[in-house]
Amino acid sequence: MSLYSASVPQLTKMLKCLDTWLDKAEAHAKAKSFDPELYLGFRLAPDQYPLVRQIQAACDAAKFAAARLSGKEAPKHPDTETTLKEIRTRIQSVLSYLGTFQPSDIAGREDSLVELGFLEGKVIRAEDYLNELALPNFYFHVTTAYAILRHSGVDLGKRDYVGGLTLRDK
């Protein structure tokens, strides 16, 4: 078990899954003859982020996890996406960024200290950051995006969420 194996491969897989949910959402909109761009504004509560912001937040959670665990500076994304094409480009951009990481970039950094912009004067161990904040926050936004699409009638199931597993023959 390593900081890398617990982060980059799984963040990558889940963002790819999220991208396939958008394929299904676009197909559903086409079948029902409504504008698929409408999804981006859907939300589960008036004071909760809409889909576009959930996807931006999932992308940021993945990007910052890789950056902070490796001690690198994350690329900037100004959250200006307003179309499905743009938000899917954002996903691809973060997937490309994650693809630049090697296990050696993150290996052995469990005890390095991570600064969080929203917590002045505090730091958190890299391992605690991954377990307590980065992964829970990433899954929060990915699952909420999934929930918004399910609530909107898109035919998604647990297999779409989980994606492929590294199985072995018994």
Next chain:
Amino acid sequence: MSLYSASVPQLTKMLKCLDTWLDKAEAHAKAKSFDPELYLGFRLAPDQYPLVRQIQAACDAAKFAAARLSGKEAPKHPDTETTLKEIRTRIQSVLSYLGTFQPSDIAGREDSLVELGFLEGKVIRAEDYLNELALPNFYFHVTTAYAILRHSGVDLGKRDYVGGLTLRDK
């Protein structure tokens, strides 16, 4: 980083957070003068699990993670809960079970092989099971429970979701 540090403490914390969301939900029902037991049947889509089943699934995901990572037999829970009191007892039961695990129960078992009842003839490395299935599935059901409560008007925010962090002074 270890299989234990990536699982039991965080599963425990999140189930405790979930329990506090139910406090807030009960208070919201009281303030709005509706029966809080109604929450248990709420769902985000007709073909998605209602809240009670989301909580049962979150409890199972946590219980099976600890059991499978340690190679132990998980205690049985027959999914018969129909009241908030009963489902909260279920959460406490799983918290007690998680509390019986020591790091040494799980340490060094990354390469042990886990059998999954729903995948005949296949096994998965314990570490892959945690990263690819146990954690994503746990967070899926916890976040969906949160989303159902948010959608029902309960005043929850990201701090309720994330819970406490192991911060250090800078």
